[in-house]
Amino acid sequence: MMKQKHINLAIALCLIVLAISLRILPHPANFAPVAAVAIFGGAILPRRLAIWTPVAAMAASDLVIGLHNLVALTWGCYALIALASSYFLKKPSFKRGLALTISGSLFFFFVTNFAVWLWGGMYERTWAGLIQCFTMAIPFFRNTALSDLIYTGALFGAYFAAIRLSARLSKQSLVKNT
DSSP states (O other), rough: OOHHHHHHHHHHHHHHHHHHHHHOOOSTTTSHHHHHHHHHHHHEEEEEEEEHHHHHHHHHHHHHHOOOHHHHHHHHHHHHHHHHHHHHHOOOEEEEHHHHHHHHHHHHHHHHHHHHHSSSSSSSHHHHHHHHHHHHHHHHHHHHHHHHHHHHHHHHHHHHHHHHHHHHHHHHHHHHHO
């Protein structure tokens, strides 16, 4: 039987490959599973591994897609989302997962767009420039929030289905051996 450490590493590697693949393959703008990987990883993986999983996925995929001047900030946002998940989803529930997913989407939106306004050079550094920056980002936020909800639901759904299936198979095996 595989040790839990090996299982956790296998899960993390699968999440990294999933996130890299879905960021590199053609997709709508900002429709990617990285926040979902951070949330799911934070809930089921040891904290350190949970934090590094989305960061590794971002680093590897950004090397292919292209680096930008805010990579450290975006990677840090995902690390913080994973950290929040490791505390907030110690006992996962639908309500907590939904709240964290929506909060994570909003957190990423506000932090990254504030940084674009502050350091990006695309908008005047005025109140009107900040409003314009956030207004222009709304279409991207829709995709971010939608993908976060879909991918987080899919990851947790697959995980809990696998647990139920494993329990059922284990029960059948026990009945068969008695």
